[in-house]
Amino acid sequence: MLKLIQSGAPLSFRQRLSLTAQLSWPAIMAQLSSILMQYIDAAMVGRLGADDSAAVGLVSTSLWLFWGLCSSAMVGFSVQVAHRIGASDYASARSVLRQGLGSAVLFGLVMAVIGCAIAFPLPHWLGGEVKVCTSASVYFMVFVASLPLLTLNYLGGGVLRASGNMKVAGAVNVLMCLLDVIFNTFFIFPVRDVSVLGIGFTLPGAGLGVLGAALGTVCAEIVSAALMLWYACVRQPDLAIFGKHAAGRDICAFLGRWGWRNFLPTGQVLRNALKVSAPMTLEHGVICGAQIVVTVIVAPLGVMAIAANAFAVTAEALCYMPGYGIGDAATTLVGQSYGARRKDLARQFGYLTVGLGVVVMTVMGVILWLAAPAVMEMLSPVADIQWLGASALRIEAWAEPMFAASIVAYGVMVGVGDTIVPAIMNFSSIWLVRLPIAALLAPSMGLDGVWLAMCIELCFRGFIFLWRLFSGVWLKRGLKTVPAG
Numbered sequence: 001m002l003k004l005i006q007s008g009a010p011l012s013f014r015q016r017l018s019l020t021a022q023l024s025w026p027a028i029m030a031q032l033s034s035i036l037m038q039y040i041d042a043a044m045v046g047r048l049g050a051d052d053s054a055a056v057g058l059v060s061t062s063l064w065l066f067w068g069l070c071s072s073a074m075v076g077f078s079v080q081v082a083h084r085i086g087a088s089d090y091a092s093a094r095s096v097l098r099q100g101l102g103s104a105v106l107f108g109l110v111m112a113v114i115g116c117a118i119a120f121p122l123p124h125w126l127g128g129e130v131k132v133c134t135s136a137s138v139y140f141m142v143f144v145a146s147l148p149l150l151t152l153n154y155l156g157g158g159v160l161r162a163s164g165n166m167k168v169a170g171a172v173n174v175l176m177c178l179l180d181v182i183f184n185t186f187f188i189f190p191v192r193d194v195s196v197l198g199i200g201f202t203l204p205g206a207g208l209g210v211l212g213a214a215l216g217t218v219c220a221e222i223v224s225a226a227l228m229l230w231y232a233c234v235r236q237p238d239l240a241i242f243g244k245h246a247a248g249r250d251i252c253a254f255l256g257r258w259g260w261r262n263f264l265p266t267g268q269v270l271r272n273a274l275k276v277s278a279p280m281t282l283e284h285g286v287i288c289g290a291q292i293v294v295t296v297i298v299a300p301l302g303v304m305a306i307a308a309n310a311f312a313v314t315a316e317a318l319c320y321m322p323g324y325g326i327g328d329a330a331t332t333l334v335g336q337s338y339g340a341r342r343k344d345l346a347r348q349f350g351y352l353t354v355g356l357g358v359v360v361m362t363v364m365g366v367i368l369w370l371a372a373p374a375v376m377e378m379l380s381p382v383a384d385i386q387w388l389g390a391s392a393l394r395i396e397a398w399a400e401p402m403f404a405a406s407i408v409a410y411g412v413m414v415g416v417g418d419t420i421v422p423a424i425m426n427f428s429s430i431w432l433v434r435l436p437i438a439a440l441l442a443p444s445m446g447l448d449g450v451w452l453a454m455c456i457e458l459c460f461r462g463f464i465f466l467w468r469l470f471s472g473v474w475l476k477r478g479l480k481t482v483p484a485g
Contacts, residue, residue, distance in 0.1 A: 008342065
């Protein structure tokens with residue numbers, strides 16, 4: 001049915017709903033696998049004790065800052081791919097992919113250098129206790145050193161989703177989750193005797209603790225990046241730049257004496273990428289800066305509150321995961337409709353995907369409220385952490401419907417390349433609403449006050465995104481697409 005968008009054929013409501021579901025389901029599974037990987041890391045590290053859990057929780061928001069910056073920087077290329085595929089301009093889509101690969105390596109290297117430079121002072125800047133700072137620094141260092149490969153992973157997944165191939169991107173993410181379990185099992189824990197179905201055996205292990213958790217996840221991400229790029233560059237017919245789908249071109253032609261120039265971004269592609277990615281990157285940086293400030297607000301509440309906050313953030317991700325999956329589908333559907341110059345269809349997909357996201361995340365909010373104590377018991381064996389985290393999750397559950405509206409509406413606007421105003425809306429909401437309320441409530445209400453501030457802010461953010469969606473102004477602020485060269 002994606003070909004119907006490109007051909008200009010009409011789509012009934014049932015066809016639009018079916019196409020949205022077909023693209024959303026694999027995207028949700030991809031998001032689920034990513035969240036499960038965080039659950040796995042949190043649960044495995046949680047078994048090591050409160051100090052190790054606090055070490056991971058202390059730098060987690062800083063890691064999200066770096067990951068988000070790398071991910072946001074690649075969105076500008078995947079949106080352009082969606083527009084060109086929607087216009088059936090496959091040669092330009094391949095050209096954008098090549099230029100994105102070169103940009104991903106360069107940007108990832110810059111971010112890795114910056115991250116490694118601040119790895120050891122960072123936990124002290126965040127107010128962490130001396131006993132957890134060394135472990136937190138090592139955990140952070142391993143992740144930031146792998147950012148060039150992780151950025152390529154973001155690009156590969158992004159362009160596959162932009163082409164409408166959610167299944168491969170989702171399958172690779174599921175595989176990454178399984179590999180994370182395997183690698184973590186061997187890296188985190190020492191050699192130990194285990195019994196399965198009454199059969200005892202010795203399970204090898206490196207016993208690296210927090211360092212092992214970082215190494216296990218990075219190894220899984222490296223495998224994922226390799227598979228994602230191989231499929232996008234060799235197997236995906238609309239995008240392949242090597243192999244039989246690449247119009248007779250091969251890797252030698254592109255990596256010859258001057259072939260490397262094909263991987264450098266041209267002026268037009270770079271300008272369009274910056275128009276989309278720069279606001280998103282700035283927005284993510286500002287929002288993660290705010291999350292780091294939240295960590296600073298939580299830190300004086302003690303190790304238990306730091307660990308409970310980190311585990312609750314991980315647990316809540318399971319609830320909003322469907323929203324981001326549907327948001328990915330919205331970006332693809334709206335982006336290809338916009339590239340095919342079908343603005344009415346883009347608007348229809350926008351309304352449909354946002355409505356679907358609100359319904360699904362409302363259900364997830366109910367489940368989160370009911371299951372909060374059980375989820376926290378799964379993540380940590382410490383009773384105080386369980387109690388604090390469950391209370392926070394039940395507060396947050398009330399915000400999920402409006403959080404869904406903001407997530408999916410943002411994906412809709414990204415689909416056309418409109419990111420400046422939505423980015424301002426996102427970071428203004430968190431800085432002007434969440435942080436002041438959190439700072440006001442934390443001294444008297446503790447961790448509950450921080451999460452109540454988050455709940456109020458997410459409801460406000462959903463309202464302003466719905467207002468912008470129905471105003472229709474976002475359709476007038478999209479990219480002006482020209483051949484990539």
